[in-house]
Amino acid sequence: MNNLLDSLNKQQREAVVHTEGPLLVLAGAGSGKTRVLTYRIAYLINEKNVYPSNILAITFTNKAAREMKERVENLLEGSYDMWISTFHSACVRILRMEIEKLQGYKKNFIIFDTDDQAKIIKECLKELNYNEKNFPPKEMISSISKAKDQLMTPGKFMDRYGRDFRLKKVADIYSLYQKKLMENNALDFDDILFKTVELFQNNPDALQRYQQKFKYIMVDEYQDTNYCQYMLINLLAKSHRNLCVVGDDDQSIYSWRGADIGNILNFEKDFPDAKVIKLEQNYRSTQTILDAANSVISKNFGRKSKRLWTDNGEGKAIIYYKAMDERDEADFIIGEIDRLAFQEQISLNSFAILYRTNAQSRALEEMCMARGVPYKIVGGHRFYDRMEVKDIIAYLRVIQDPEGDLSIKRIINVPKRGIGKATIDQLEDYARQNGVSFYEALLFADNIDGISKKARNSIKDFVRLIAELMDIAENESASEVINQVILKSGYLEELEKGDDEAQERARNIKELISAALEYEEKNEDNSLTGFLENMALMSDIDGLKEDREGITMMTIHSAKGLEFPVVFICGLEEGLFPTQRAFFEEHQLEEERRLMYVAVTRAKEKLYLTSAFERTLYGSTSYTMESRFLREIPKDLIMKV
């Protein structure tokens, strides 16, 4: 362990050994913050004899959590019972044990994603007779999400905004939405955090138990925490105050999701006795790249002053190419990668193309296909979000708990069974009038007027199918249940007679079975609930396969925390990057600038910047102006080609 400390620089070592009391580590990009965190955990266990079970480390992605756990266990040469996880996983874990302390919630709750949320919101609007034009579901979701970030219940929302004609209605929607979530035995992503805070605020005993348990708390990417997460951490850390937060205010790029940069900027106010350590030595990039990054970010105000440096050497000049249009841009980028990969024998895995919006991937993808260059795209939509996967998930949710109306309505006619809208409306009316769930209404279908003979039979078959599957789920693993679902429901059969696209869907479902098998191998808990939770909390980047050779393409947001030897940042045009929406507000422009900073600092050796003279986006073509961020980089660092 002593020799392990030797491999750290002075500031890193300081951060590792400062174990008692509040600590703020301001870690510039590439300054080895993950290293600090992993060594700190290892140090606590090895040198300070802290029980692993007394440690809580929070990361923002499952992937980061997994990697951190692996690295700690490698250092310690063994496996330990520490909580290294995302906010959401940690909270779900707590709620699975404790949520029944909150009125009306059950332990086997399911997790709603944005799709599910939208459907529920639409139901609410219909029921309240509000128009989707005046109350766009997306906006409603984000208002509710913001309220939850601020720990505002529907009641509080009403108290605060109820006098406003429109906001009063939003409060009604929020309130009904919450009621429907409960009826579905579901929590949305924000609830997972909010309910945990509520639990602790209302149950001092429970809070105390967890305060006792988590004697040492570490939070990574602290600049991206929202108010709710901030409260959660502060509640937990209150008694021991051994809280170490690591972050970089310059890399705060999620304010639009409620992340409050103030959390990191005010840490010293919250904890006046906090020790502050800055990590400014960068181990990742060349000096040229860092100079560019420093120069861009220095245009922002209200930051903690930091200046990255390295002893990696100057490195190569940054290359800027101004293309005719997005096709020419793609041609240049892919051509350059092709050339470098061939001439200098560089693996395609060394290259990343970063862009502001997912829509930009199209031209690049087409160019790769045309030239036969392998690539991997991160983002767009998650595997879990595919229609066919969501259908199967809905089956699993129904099997796990048939009272969830949303899921059962999704699959009742998938594959087609002749239970159409008219029948469903009848069933819904019956359920509402009798105060029962949709599933129970199905059981009473024979007594409901206005349902055809044919539909009644279909409903009976469907109920029988679900019962049969529930039976299977009693004894079988998640993967086997999925297998039975697709066989017995006729879902797979239907796809297999379909076109190419249907075949692709069939493959995705088989992929889902593999995912379930993999999950069962990795976890002792092979329950359906566990697997569903895993799927819900999984993101696209978590599944990024490092084994397959290919260029990586993704948005800058997705690239945070990653590094590549050669990075291309494309679409450097006013209105695209920075986005048009940031033109009017300085703080939004600053966030775009931080995004640029994040993008630049992903590069280890070589950085390319590109823009296009004219660009077609969403079907219309327009002339562009070069991004201001290009001008914010010193000219002598850039070589135009």
Next chain:
DNA sequence: GTGTTGAGTATTTTT
């Protein structure tokens, strides 16, 4: 009950 059309709309998305 199912299939088709046309209007509307489009950042970023660690969970």
Next chain:
DNA sequence: TACTCAACAC
């Protein structure tokens, strides 16, 4: 451009 979804036609 390309997708989604509500309204309409069969």
